[in-house]
Amino acid sequence: MQTKPATIHTTTLTRTSIATLAAGAIIALWLASAPVQAQQGHDAHHGHGAPAAAKDADAAQFAPSEGEVKRLDKAGKRVTIAHGPLENLGMPPMTMAFEVEDxxxxxALKVGDRIRFIAGKEGRRYTARDVEVVQ
Known part of the structure; x- marks a missing residue:
């Protein structure tokens, strides 16, 4: 009698087992990130430790811009400024009118003054605040 050689059975991965492995990997990654998410949530809840991107966005929002006074309108409380890029508003250099609060x-200004100010936008109005003459 002749015997057959032993056969080796290989296991093939089925779609179900691949999906199970993928789901396990996703859950493992999610669990690994939970402490980080919890800390961020805690910091946001208490108002400190804001993520770096949020801090950068806040700083950019109040970044001062510079320009030159081109026209003054006391009655309308407007100052026309030839300004450089307004980083906080995503605007290129141009000349435009800004409203001031007071x-x-x-x-306090005169045409030709070099100024530093914080540009803002309220609805359709552009505003200038913290205006100061620079040398």
């Missing part, structure tokens, strides 16, 4: 700001 007419005293207009009184």
């Amino acid at each position: 007419a005293a700001v207009v009184d």
